[in-house]
Amino acid sequence: MVYELKDVGVRINGKDILQSVSCTLQKGRWISVIGQAGAGKSTFAQVITGLTPFCTGEYTHNGQSLPGDRRGKRTAVPQAGYVFQFPEQQIFETTVYKELAFALKVKGAAPDKLDEAVKSVMGQLGLPESLLQQNPLQLSGGLKRLVAIASVLIAEPELLILDEPTAGLDPLSRIALLKKLQAWQREKRRTVLFISHQIEDVAEYSDEVMIFTQGRLLAHLEVNELFLRQSKLLEQAGLPLPEPVQLLRWMEAASGRSLEPASCREEDILRLVRPVWQSRGLHHGG
Amino acid sequence: MLVFDQVDYHYRRGVPVLRQLSFTIRQGEFTSIIGGNGSGKSTLAKLMNGLLQPREGQVKLGQLNTLNPEDLRGIRERAGLVFQNPEDQFITTSVHDEVVFGLENLRVPGEQIADRVNEALRAVHMEEYAEAMPHQLSGGQKQRVALAAVIAMKPAILIVDEATSMLDPQGRQSILDVLHSLHRQGMTIIHITHHMEEILSSGRVLLLSRGEIVFDGTPSALFGNVSLAEHSLALPFAVRLHQALGLRAPLCADWKETITGLWSMS
Numbered sequence: 001m002v003y004e005l006k007d008v009g010v011r012i013n014g015k016d017i018l019q020s021v022s023c024t025l026q027k028g029r030w031i032s033v034i035g036q037a038g039a040g041k042s043t044f045a046q047v048i049t050g051l052t053p054f055c056t057g058e059y060t061h062n063g064q065s066l067p068g069d070r071r072g073k074r075t076a077v078p079q080a081g082y083v084f085q086f087p088e089q090q091i092f093e094t095t096v097y098k099e100l101a102f103a104l105k106v107k108g109a110a111p112d113k114l115d116e117a118v119k120s121v122m123g124q125l126g127l128p129e130s131l132l133q134q135n136p137l138q139l140s141g142g143l144k145r146l147v148a149i150a151s152v153l154i155a156e157p158e159l160l161i162l163d164e165p166t167a168g169l170d171p172l173s174r175i176a177l178l179k180k181l182q183a184w185q186r187e188k189r190r191t192v193l194f195i196s197h198q199i200e201d202v203a204e205y206s207d208e209v210m211i212f213t214q215g216r217l218l219a220h221l222e223v224n225e226l227f228l229r230q231s232k233l234l235e236q237a238g239l240p241l242p243e244p245v246q247l248l249r250w251m252e253a254a255s256g257r258s259l260e261p262a263s264c265r266e267e268d269i270l271r272l273v274r275p276v277w278q279s280r281g282l283h284h285g286g
Numbered sequence: 287m288l289v290f291d292q293v294d295y296h297y298r299r300g301v302p303v304l305r306q307l308s309f310t311i312r313q314g315e316f317t318s319i320i321g322g323n324g325s326g327k328s329t330l331a332k333l334m335n336g337l338l339q340p341r342e343g344q345v346k347l348g349q350l351n352t353l354n355p356e357d358l359r360g361i362r363e364r365a366g367l368v369f370q371n372p373e374d375q376f377i378t379t380s381v382h383d384e385v386v387f388g389l390e391n392l393r394v395p396g397e398q399i400a401d402r403v404n405e406a407l408r409a410v411h412m413e414e415y416a417e418a419m420p421h422q423l424s425g426g427q428k429q430r431v432a433l434a435a436v437i438a439m440k441p442a443i444l445i446v447d448e449a450t451s452m453l454d455p456q457g458r459q460s461i462l463d464v465l466h467s468l469h470r471q472g473m474t475i476i477h478i479t480h481h482m483e484e485i486l487s488s489g490r491v492l493l494l495s496r497g498e499i500v501f502d503g504t505p506s507a508l509f510g511n512v513s514l515a516e517h518s519l520a521l522p523f524a525v526r527l528h529q530a531l532g533l534r535a536p537l538c539a540d541w542k543e544t545i546t547g548l549w550s551m552s
Contacts, residue, residue: 036454036456037424037425037426037453037454037456037457038424085452086371140323140324141323142323142324143323164452167451167452168323168370168448168451168452168480169323169480170321170322170323170480170518170519171480171482171518171519171520172322172515172518172519172520173322173323173518174480175520197453197454197455199455200523238456239455240455243523243541244523246542247527247541250542250545250546254546254549266523266526270526270527270530273530273531274530274531277531277545278531280549280552281552
């Protein structure tokens with residue numbers, strides 16, 4: 001399952017929002033999309049899912065061109081599920097059960113299959129069954145977000161697009177949600193497109209990263225390649241380095257040594273930095 | 287001085303949201319309020335400026351009491367509230383008008399309005415956007431306009447409810463810079479946040495859990511004495527680094543400053 005864009009552009013009200021974007025989204029990868037506010041991240045995601053029509057270029061899904069786009073028509077993109085930035089933008093049913101069952105119901109699923117699928121997706125995201133008859137719009141911000149994600153996951157999309165899925169969640173809920181989504185993605189070998197301002201989460205969970213700046217795709221790289229070897233690209237896009245990578249750079253400059261961690265994840269960087277720090281007799285306050 | 291005296295609050299009878307809250311916030315303090323989702327932080331913010339009234343107990347701002355309807359206007363003049371989503375509070379079509387709106391409602395004399403608007407927009411570095419439409423700005427810019435609309439009213443206390451949670455790192459930093467600058471000018475700041483690194487530069491932290499205050503003290507004391515995971519919170523990177531490297535230096539928001547100082551002494 002591959003989604004491919006070639007020279008895709010989007011122009012809205014005479015303004016270029018996306019310019020000449022070419023990329024391939026491979027099956028089974030967690031691909032993060034980063035960039036400053038207004039860089040074109042959400043528009044890119046909406047083009048991928050067919051919510052925003054593109055004006056130039058080509059978009060194919062498994063080699064099949066998605067037609068109708070150039071005339072400004074929206075094309076439903078097969079197997080792509082989109083979780084909006086604000087859950088209120090997508091929740092519309094009166095109970096959690098109806099909200100979750102909607103996607104399968106329109107596909108004609110039998111009632112017993114619906115019950116099974118609803119219970120399964122609630123279990124995956126740790127949602128208690130006591131919520132089933134509650135109004136999703138009256139739930140707390142965190143629970144509302146989980147319901148919105150569950151309502152998309154239930155259709156088992158090949159490509160899951162998450163637009164700032166953790167904004168407004170407390171730290172442990174944020175970590176727990178990302179771990180659950182990663183477990184789902186790995187178990188089912190699905191592709192995730194993860195739009196986030198949380199650069200530390202991007203370093204922690206991604207396989208690949210796409211950086212947008214001023215409507216253009218500046219780079220699309222493996223996560224370690226970007227953060228450990230080509231981090232200047234982040235500066236170019238006006239983005240901060242994750243704090244563990246900043247620590248690594250600081251330690252390299254202070255010690256005059258080149259340090260090669262196993263990955264850009266915090267755990268691997270701290271494991272490498274700790275002995276260098278201690279070798280100066282600095283542990284326990286120096 | 288803002289005083290909560292044995293305050294209880296519930297939306298539905300039998301489901302308490304806040305329980306027996308008592309604390310005092312003194313003028314000029316920079317206080318962060320933290321807590322997991324559903325711990326009651328936003329309800330607390332709304333009680334502070336009289337948008338909600340306690341079911342039991344009382345909330346007083348100086349001599350004014352949020353239970354007295356005749357005091358509410360004075361309370362809202364003195365305690366400004368900025369929400370998580372700035373779009374919740376935009377009602378006009380230009381940045382300038384957005385800031386003017388609150389001042390007109392306060393019946394600020396016309397000849398003072400222009401100066402107050404310019405001053406507020408300057409404070410949040412948005413003076414060049416006076417004629418822009420609020421809805422066409424970036425998230426960080428929108429939030430700064432929302433802040434300007436509140437600070438133009440010159441509140442004694444500014445309550446900021448997760449105003450940085452939807453912003454990119456630059457947007458977040460720009461809001462924090464404005465809050466610290468206002469604090470240096472003497473404004474009392476109450477900053478409600480999920481971003482634990484943002485609390486390191488606060489003088490005081492209140493931790494809310496299941497509607498009760500379970501910690502009231504400095505950030506260092508919080509990180510040294512409280513198991514944050516029990517309250518759905520996590521340590522910020524600066525503290526994780528302190529622990530990983532076994533640092534005994536005082537906790538500082540700028541961890542690079544700490545390790546540079548120690549390294550140069552070795």
